[in-house]
Structures are given as structure tokens and as C-alpha cells.
Amino acid sequence: MSNDPKRWVAGHVAALPKSGIRDFFELVAKMKGQDVISLGVGEPDFVTPWNIREAAIFALERGKTYYTSNLGMIELRRAISTYVTEHFSVDYRPEDQVIVTVGVSEALDLALRAFCNPGDKVMFHQPCYVSYHPSISLVHAQGVAVPTFAKDNFALTAEALRAAWQPGCKVLMLNLPCNPTGGTCDRLQLEAIATFCREKDLLVLSDEIYSELTFEGTHTSIASLPGMAERTIFLHGFSKAFAMTGWRLGYACGPAALIDAMMKVHQYTMLCASIIAQEAALEALTRGWDSVLKMREQYHRRRDLVVRRFNEIGLKCHSPRGSFYAFPSVAATGRTEKDFASGLLLEQKVAVVPGSAFGDNGVGHVRACFATSYEQLIVACDRIERFVQAPKK
Amino acid sequence: MNPVLKLLLEGGSLTTAQIAQVAGFSVSEVEQHLEQLKKDKILLGWRPVLDLSREAAAAATVRAVIEVKISPERGGGFNRLAERLARFDEVESCYLMSGGYDLLVFVKGASLQKVAGFVSEKLSTIEGVLSTSTHFMLRCYKDQGFLLDVGEATTTRLNVAP
Numbered sequence: 100m101s102n103d104p105k106r107w108v109a110g111h112v113a114a115l116p117k118s119g120i121r122d123f124f125e126l127v128a129k130m131k132g133q134d135v136i137s138l139g140v141g142e143p144d145f146v147t148p149w150n151i152r153e154a155a156i157f158a159l160e161r162g163k164t165y166y167t168s169n170l171g172m173i174e175l176r177r178a179i180s181t182y183v184t185e186h187f188s189v190d191y192r193p194e195d196q197v198i199v200t201v202g203v204s205e206a207l208d209l210a211l212r213a214f215c216n217p218g219d220k221v222m223f224h225q226p227c228y229v230s231y232h233p234s235i236s237l238v239h240a241q242g243v244a245v246p247t248f249a250k251d252n253f254a255l256t257a258e259a260l261r262a263a264w265q266p267g268c269k270v271l272m273l274n275l276p277c278n279p280t281g282g283t284c285d286r287l288q289l290e291a292i293a294t295f296c297r298e299k300d301l302l303v304l305s306d307e308i309y310s311e312l313t314f315e316g317t318h319t320s321i322a323s324l325p326g327m328a329e330r331t332i333f334l335h336g337f338s339k340a341f342a343m344t345g346w347r348l349g350y351a352c353g354p355a356a357l358i359d360a361m362m363k364v365h366q367y368t369m370l371c372a373s374i375i376a377q378e379a380a381l382e383a384l385t386r387g388w389d390s391v392l393k394m395r396e397q398y399h400r401r402r403d404l405v406v407r408r409f410n411e412i413g414l415k416c417h418s419p420r421g422s423f424y425a426f427p428s429v430a431a432t433g434r435t436e437k438d439f440a441s442g443l444l445l446e447q448k449v450a451v452v453p454g455s456a457f458g459d460n461g462v463g464h465v466r467a468c469f470a471t472s473y474e475q476l477i478v479a480c481d482r483i484e485r486f487v488q489a490p491k492k
Numbered sequence: 493m494n495p496v497l498k499l500l501l502e503g504g505s506l507t508t509a510q511i512a513q514v515a516g517f518s519v520s521e522v523e524q525h526l527e528q529l530k531k532d533k534i535l536l537g538w539r540p541v542l543d544l545s546r547e548a549a550a551a552a553t554v555r556a557v558i559e560v561k562i563s564p565e566r567g568g569g570f571n572r573l574a575e576r577l578a579r580f581d582e583v584e585s586c587y588l589m590s591g592g593y594d595l596l597v598f599v600k601g602a603s604l605q606k607v608a609g610f611v612s613e614k615l616s617t618i619e620g621v622l623s624t625s626t627h628f629m630l631r632c633y634k635d636q637g638f639l640l641d642v643g644e645a646t647t648t649r650l651n652v653a654p
Contacts, residue, residue, distance in 0.1 A: 118654070120652060120653070120654050123652050124650070124651070124652040124653075127651045127652050128651070135651065137651040137652065139651060139652035139653070140649060140650065140651065140652065140653050141653040141654045142649065142653060144649065228654065229654040230654065278654075397502070400499075400514055400515070401514075403516055404513060404514055404516070407516060408513075450651060450652060452652060472504075473504065473506060473510060473513075473514045474504075474506070474510060477510055477513050477514075
């Protein structure tokens with residue numbers, strides 16, 4: 100009999116590929132103490148606004164240390180419901196159409212587990228957040244990648260959806276604005292997608308975590324389009340807009356029967372999200388908007404700065420309408436995205452993430468997060484310029 | 493609002509060249525904006541925000557806040573007296589206030605005696621000054637938006653994250 104502990108690892112887990120981000124993380128970790136400027140992060144550089152942190156401290160002082168309802172504190176669900184109505188024009192009842200989760204990541208996992216039978220097909224646009232495809236595999240469903248393209252500024256098109264569709268597709272996962280591309284869809288594009296979803300009877304999981312970081316125009320939620328609320332799980336959270344990544348707090352809204360199914364999984368696995376984080380989130384929704392607007396203004400300027408510089412340097416880059424990611428093409432340098440990222444790190448000490456870490460369609464691009472101070476961004480762009488101009492080693 | 497002014501208000505310490513990069517201007521355009529702000533008497537001057545407790549030579553400076561009651565005058569209200577007080581070199585800032593007193597005056601001096609002397613010999617002897625109440629500052633925790641000596645957690649943000 101084999102003594103290899105790996106014999107106990109489930110086959111579908113063993114088969115999951117290692118995250119490309121992880122490889123790069125280790126490469127950067129080796130350069131500790133070398134003045135590396137990292138544009139490789141996936142979170143705000145701001146600390147959670149003080150009033151939100153203080154609310155959490157106050158909650159602890161008052162002895163708020165118990166479990167909450169499985170769905171989350173009703174006060175928070177009410178605040179979420181009001182916020183979603185005001186910002187996205189979709190109405191959800193706080194009593195049975197909202198569930199508070201441990202980040203959007205948990206909400207996505209709950210949805211996939213609640214709605215997918217083994218073998219069901221789940222469509223997702225790619226490049227995409229690193230966990231999408233693995234989460235689909237973990238529920239024994241089959242991922243169907245739909246490419247998005249630089250020529251469309253990485254918006255998802257109904258044509259691409261139609262081309263990728265195959266019998267057995269049940270769910271469509273959306274992440275607009277998108278990590279890593281910053282791509283997003285305007286209302287017309289969303290309407291075409293919505294029409295396609297109705298035609299093919301697809302359930303939509305719409306992860307709109309970056310919606311508050313929309314710099315031009317208004318963000319439209321697919322759930323707000325006619326006939327879509329009944330087939331959409333709207334996913335959102337506090338990490339990006341309120342700089343609360345480490346608090347791990349998100350939520351899902353949708354038809355009561357679907358939220359109830361997600362709640363079943365949630366109650367047996369997570370029970371409830373941390374009460375301290377929920378108290379902080381309540382403060383964020385009630386009194387956190389000034390901070391959101393201030394941070395958004397800074398991200399906006401930073402975006403303009405890096406996109407302008409990248410294009411000057413010769414790295415073709417669309418201006419992402421939302422999120423804090425730029426996704427320039429490195430094709431003009433004659434390098435692959437992996438060579439570019441590792442060369443840039445070793446020679447000029449700037450970390451960006453190779454686009455292929457976000458799926459095959461990310462080849463030829465890198466993700467540069469601009470959630471970093473102006474000073475750092477200016478220096479980083481100058482270093483990238485030197486790297487691009489230097490003769491290839 | 494003037495985009496350069498907006499950046500200045502954020503309180504960073506960007507150089508002119510950095511402001512140019514961030515705002516998408518040339519350096520000379522930023523200089524023109526700054527010049528215009530000066531002409532419009534919006535930008536009056538530059539002062540760094542310092543934690544002087546760390547600088548021995550400057551740490552001896554004494555600062556005080558003085559609540560001043562004055563009698564308003566026909567025609568000018570509080571303005572003439574306020575401007576007169578504000579002109580003293582010892583006065584760093586001077587505000588007209590609502591509430592229990594009229595002027596809030598921030599002063600500094602080389603020693604406690606110097607500040608006390610200023611209050612008793614200059615400030616309170618001015619005709620129209622009815623009373624003063626002086627509070628010496630003991631320690632600064634936050635100045636103009638900057639926390640002093642209060643450790644914000646050193647960043648633990650991962651260098652690479654999804």
C-alpha cells in the first residue's frame with residue numbers, strides 16, 4: 100500500500116491547477132527588502148475608514164460577540180436592501196431575499212453549490228477572477244469559458260456568449276466591472292446579454308463588487324433589466340468600495356426560493372458571517388459614503404495617470420471604466436506576459452501579474468493594480484518605461 | 493474647482509512635477525495654475541506639517557490657545573479689533589467664534605513667560621478687549637489631518653493577491 104498522504108486528497112481537488120497568482124506571489128516574496136513596488140495586489144491601499152473601524156470596536160465593547168441569524172443581522176439586511184434599491188434600482192425584501200456572507204467568494208460558492216448538479220455547465224467570461232473556474236470544478240460542474248477581447252475593452256458581448264454556448268449550460272457568472280481587465284458592459288450590451296439569458300433560460304450570478312468604482316457613466320446591474328431579477332443572484336460586498344477586504348463580508352440578493360437554497364448550504368457550513376464585521380458593515384452603509392467618494396476620486400486620477408503612461412510607453416491599454424485594474428497589452432515588447440512580468444520584477448523591481456493567471460484569454464496582457472499612491476505609481480511607470488526601452492536580455 | 497487646488501487639498505506632498513503627472517498637465521501648466529491661485533489670493537503660502545516634538549531645538553516652543561472677549565464696534569463689528577490682534581507675530585491663527593467668547597487666538601512663543609507676557613502686556617491691554625482666557629497646549633495628537641506618533645498599523649497588505 101502507498102504511504103503517500105496525497106492518496107487521501109480527492110481527485111477533483113488534486114486536479115485543480117495551482118493558481119498562477121501563487122507562483123508569482125512566491126517570486127515576489129523572494130525579493131523581500133529590495134524596494135519592490137507592487138502593482139500586483141487585488142485590494143485597496145486605503146485602510147478601512149476610521150468610523151467603520153470604531154463601530155466594530157464599539158460593537159465589541161457592547162458585547163456583540165454572538166452568532167447572528169443565518170441570513171445576517173436584520174438591521175444590516177435592511178440597510179443592504181435600501182442601498183441596492185437606491186443604487187441599482189432592484190428591490191429585495193430584507194426578510195427573505197438577502198443573505199449576508201463571508202465575502203462575495205462565499206456567496207459565489209454557495210450559489211454554485213445550491214444551483215449546480217454534477218455535470219451542469221456554467222458559463223463565465225475570461226479573463227476573470229482566479230477563483231471562478233476552480234469554484235465551478237469544486238461543485239463537479241463544468242466551466243464554459245467565454246472570451247472577452249481587448250478590441251471590445253474586455254466587455255462581454257452577446258455574440259461571444261452565443262458562440263460559446265452549448266447544450267447543458269445552466270448558469271452564467273458575470274463580474275462587471277471585471278477583475279482583472281476593468282472591462283464592463285454598458286446598458287445596451289447588458290440588454291443583449293439579458294435577452295440571451297432569457298432565451299437560453301440561464302440563471303445569472305452577477306458579481307458587482309467593483310460597481311462603486313465606476314468612473315464614467317452609471318453602473319447598470321443586469322438584475323435591474325426587465326425579467327432579469329427573477330433569474331439573477333445579485334452579489335456584492337464591502338471589500339472594494341469601503342476598503343474592507345480583511346473583514347470578509349459580502350451578500351447575495353435574489354428570489355426568495357433561491358436565497359433559501361443558498362441559506363441551507365450557508366447554515367450548515369458557515370452558520371453566519373462574523374457579527375463584528377456585520378456591525379462594521381452597517382456603519383459603512385449608513386455613514387461611509389463620504390469616504391467612498393473620496394477614495395473613488397483618487398482611484399479615478401490614478402487610473403488616468405497609469406493608462407496615459409502605459410500608452411505613452413507603448414503598452415496599449417484601454418481605459419477601464421471601473422475597478423482599480425489596468426490590463427495593458429505587452430505584445431509590442433515582443434515578450435510573453437510571463438517573461439514581461441518576471442523580467443520587470445527582476446530588472447526594475449515592479450510587480451505586475453501575468454494576464455494568463457486569469458485564464459488563457461489573458462495571454463499577452465498583464466494586470467497592474469493602481470490602488471497605490473501617486474508617488475509610487477509615477478516611479479513604477481518610469482521603471483516600466485526603462486524596462487520596455489532597455490534591450491532585451 | 494481648480495484641479496491643482498484639489499490635489500493640494502488632499503494634503504499629500506507632491507512636487508510640481510508629480511502634480512503634473514497626476515493631473516495630466518505639463519509642469520508649466522501646473523506652475524501657471526499655482527500662480528493663478530496666488531494671484532487670486534487663494535494660495536497664500538506653504539507650510540509643512542511638522543511633529544516638532546521630535547526636533548529638540550524647536551520642541552521648546554510653547555503654544556497656547558486664547559479665548560478672547562471683545563466689544564464689537566458700530567460699523568465694523570469685530571473686524572477691526574480682530575485684524576489688529578491678528579497682526580502680532582506671536583499670533584499664528586485667529587478666528588471669530590460663535591458661543592461664549594468672540595475670538596479664538598492661537599499663539600506661540602519661545603517660553604511660557606514670553607507667551608504670558610504677550611497676553612498680559614499686549615493682548616489684554618488693547619482697548620476693546622474685555623477678557624482673555626489662556627490655555628497652554630501640552631501635547632499634539634493630530635495636526636491638520638496628520639496623526640502624530642499614533643501608530644497606524646504598518647501595512648500588512650500582501651504584495652501579490654488575487
